Amino acid sequence: MKERILTGDRTTGKLHIGHYIGSLRNRVMLQEQYETFVLLADVQALTTHYDQPELIRTHLREVALDYMAVGIDPEKSTIFVQSMIPEIAELTVLYSMFVTVNLLRHNPTVKAESKSGSLDEMYYGFLGYPVSQAADITFCKATIVPAGDDQLPHLELTRKIVRKFNELYKPILLEPRVRLSEVPRLVGTDGHVKMSKSVGNAIALNSSTEEIAFKIRRATTDPARVHKNDPGHPDVCPIYAYHQAFRADGADEIRDGCTKGTMGCAACKGQLTIALEELIAPMRERRSSYETNPKLVDEILIRGTRRARAIAQDTMQEVREAMGLNYFDI
Known part of the structure; x- marks a missing residue:
């Protein structure tokens, strides 16, 4: 069997050429070698856009279109919607039981968002973002995660969670390894900060x-x-x-x-x-070609999400058995 890869993006807007050179181009190549799962991370988009769910709904389809536009083939890659896999949320809760707040608050991303060093204004969902990522990776037992160096702290936490779970209960989870991107991040067209649609210094992949x-x-x-x-x-x-x-x-x-x-x-x-x-x-x-056939796009996402859900259910059954939470069938 091919090894599994888990990759994806928060659905906060259309993707741009920085995404293409940093990750999308690589994903198109990797789908030929590995069993690839591509996550539309709409729940994690809520960590910064919780008050604009209607935008996330729109952006989810925009990102899906970007995926297929660059050459991610739904016949070779499983493209799925995070929020429609309830087992990911369940795993997030279970993992959070043995991850300390101190460990999360020292995550570089969290520290950058809370420059004052205070967690008073930090939302619980954002603080626990790395735990949610661990659930994304482990529900499908992915062994490879392509990532930039900014994601290394998140992925190291995932590895710690896997080791802790396997030690506490039963060795059923797989410890992922990182496939580090060697491409530096593109600075935006303003020449000051990284390329970002929200800053207005990006060139979208659907630009005319x-x-x-x-x-x-x-x-x-x-x-x-x-x-x-x-x-x-x-x-x-x-x-x-x-x-x-x-x-x-x-x-x-x-x-x-x-x-x-x-x-x-x-x-x-x-x-x-x-x-x-x-x-x-x-x-x-x-x-x-996909925009003119929205029904086909929905069918692709439904098919991918159903496949991911079936795998998640199998993993969750193993997790419950390992933890002794399988009291009875309902």
């Missing part, structure tokens, strides 16, 4: 030709380069980072022309615009 050109044309470049022939500093320019990510074969030429002042920013941006259009155009076409 005009939107791509507009975003790149307005993108920040080397602030020290005032005139076309001034020598540039590509390492501080987000456009050069995009060249490295999306047209690596031509990146050396861009670096040479920039540092020597023989290539202006307009020409550099023009080449990148062409490359991004070539990347996104087939995604738009695939996405359009």
Whole structure:
């Protein structure tokens, strides 16, 4: 049997080229080698959008369309909805019984959200986010989790939970290992912070030709380069980072022309615009074929969720037996 992979995204908005280069491209390749489960994490989206459930409902389908647009094949990958697997919530509760608050509050993500060091304004759901992630990974007994280095603390907690459970009860859970992404995060078109739709510095995967050109044309470049022939500093320019990510074969030429002042920013941006259009155009076409058939999208999500639910029920039965919680059948 193939090893299982668990991956996915919070459904907080359309995905962008940063997601593509950081994880989506890799998922398309991995689905050929592994049994792949792709999570639409709508419950975890509630940790920051609990007061906007209607947006999460919309974004869930947007993210699903993005998945299929980039080439995640529902015949090869199981795409499923987190909130429709109640066993994930049940596992989260059971795991939380032996995870200390102190361990959670020292999680780097939690610390970043609570810069003052106080948990007074921290919601319980956000504090327990890593425990929920552990349930996501273990319900299907995934052994591989592709992730960036920012997710390493979460995944180490999952490994601790698995070891603790197996020691306390019965060795039925599998300890996952991390497949670390080697691609650095893309800075946004503003050149200041990571690419994010909420900040407005992202290029969405369903962007039109005009939107791509507009975003790149307005993108920040080397602030020290005032005139076309001034020598540039590509390492501080987000456009050069995009060249490295999306047209690596031509990146050396861009670096040479920039540092020597023989290539202006307009020409550099023009080449990148062409490359991004070539990347996104087939995604738009695939996405359009699904958008025009919403019933098919629902069927894909229902089928994937039913498959994931069946596996979750089997795992939950093992967990209940291990913990002695299988009192009687009802």
